[in-house]
Amino acid sequence: MTILTSLIVPTVPVKNLSGNSPVHPALAGITGILMSAAGFPVCLTRPPKLVLHPPPVSKRDIKPVPGLGHCCRKTTKKQARKGKTTEEVVKQYLQKVRIAPEENCTICMEALGGASGYKGGDFIGRLAQCGHQYHLQCLVAMYNNGNKDGSLQCPTCKTIYGVKTGNQPPGKMEYHVIPHSLPGHHDCKTIRIIYNVLPGIQGPEHPNQGKPFTARGFPRHCYLPDSEKGRKVLRLLLTAWDRRLVFSVGTSSTTGELDTVIWNEVHHKTEFGSNLTGHGYPDPSHLDNVLDELKAQGITEEEEQ
Numbered sequence: 001m002t003i004l005t006s007l008i009v010p011t012v013p014v015k016n017l018s019g020n021s022p023v024h025p026a027l028a029g030i031t032g033i034l035m036s037a038a039g040f041p042v043c044l045t046r047p048p049k050l051v052l053h054p055p056p057v058s059k060r061d062i063k064p065v066p067g068l069g070h071c072c073r074k075t076t077k078k079q080a081r082k083g084k085t086t087e088e089v090v091k092q093y094l095q096k097v098r099i100a101p102e103e104n105c106t107i108c109m110e111a112l113g114g115a116s117g118y119k120g121g122d123f124i125g126r127l128a129q130c131g132h133q134y135h136l137q138c139l140v141a142m143y144n145n146g147n148k149d150g151s152l153q154c155p156t157c158k159t160i161y162g163v164k165t166g167n168q169p170p171g172k173m174e175y176h177v178i179p180h181s182l183p184g185h186h187d188c189k190t191i192r193i194i195y196n197v198l199p200g201i202q203g204p205e206h207p208n209q210g211k212p213f214t215a216r217g218f219p220r221h222c223y224l225p226d227s228e229k230g231r232k233v234l235r236l237l238l239t240a241w242d243r244r245l246v247f248s249v250g251t252s253s254t255t256g257e258l259d260t261v262i263w264n265e266v267h268h269k270t271e272f273g274s275n276l277t278g279h280g281y282p283d284p285s286h287l288d289n290v291l292d293e294l295k296a297q298g299i300t301e302e303e304e305q
Contacts, residue, residue: 050271050274051271051280052221052270052271052272054180054192054272057178057180061179062178063177063189064176065176065177065226068175068231071174071175072173072174072175073175073241075168075172075241086140086143090125090136090139090140090152093127093152094125094127094136095126095127097124100113100122103133105117105138106134107134107135107138107139107155116135116137116138118137119137123136124136127154130154130156132156147164147166150163151165151298158296160297164297164298166245166246166248167206168241168246169249170197170200173193173241174196175193175194175238177189178190178191178192180272182223182272183274184282184283185225185230185281185282188225188227189226190226190272191230192222192223193224193237195218195220195247196218199212199213199215201213207250211259213249214259214260215260220268220270222268223269225287233287236294236299236300237294239299240299245266247264248263248264265293265296265297266294267290267293269281
């Protein structure tokens with residue numbers, strides 16, 4: 001008499017290659033059949049549910065953000081700055097260098113002791129706060145190629161001089177507290193931010209002046225825990241919004257679409273009750289990462305408006 005014994009092997013859940021989200025049910029079925037035929041045990045479990053938005057919230061359950069109130073913030077088109085030439089704007093952040101160091105200007109890659117690789121001229125300036133040195137005309141060329149908002153950012157260490165602003169199109173930012181908790185933040189409620197930007201025509205601060213730009217996926221809902229640090233992040237995001245730094249106009253990194261509204265290097269969480277896309281909670285480092293990203297834009301607690 002032959003006794004058949006079975007080897008107990010852990011079952012293998014079927015996921016996509018990244019392991020972050022379930023495959024389409026039809027593909028999971030095909031994958032399961034192929035794995036089964038190859039002798040692998042298969043467990044086709046119900047995939048985790050993607051939760052982009054919280055349960056419905058009535059108007060009476062929406063509360064003001066402590067210390068900020070239930071409000072919305074609008075932005076308008078950039079106002080042109082007048083009264084200073086480009087050289088005057090750049091020079092206000094510089095100290096003149098009389099003896100050139102034996103090194104290259106990191107903008108034009110020409111020797112600092114010689115003429116600028118842009119328009120000539122041998123004026124060398126040292127940025128007052130960080131001490132990095134450049135040809136004046138190289139900094140002027142860099143400034144003219146940017147947003148021309150009266151601020152200057154060191155190309156070496158990214159120190160910001162003046163108040164940096166962006167090219168975010170006009171829009172509206174709403175914020176309030178809803179009576180639900182985020183994964184990893186069960187001890188507090190949630191701050192919901194709603195951004196709305198409409199399509200329009202690009203201005204002189206945008207990549208293609210006079211051409212239309214699109215605005216996909218608006219209104220966009222974003223979430224922060226209603227904790228002390230979450231409210232701090234919101235206050236700084238309001239400053240970023242006022243300075244037109246939350247969004248920009250450019251090329252979408254996900255779709256490749258040109259001339260469209262894109263996020264501007266400050267990450268937001270747009271997934272409410274799960275983290276299958278990487279844009280949700282729990283994420284213990286998210287708030288600290290956002291504070292670092294805002295600092296890189298020149299926005300800190302000291303800069304708070």
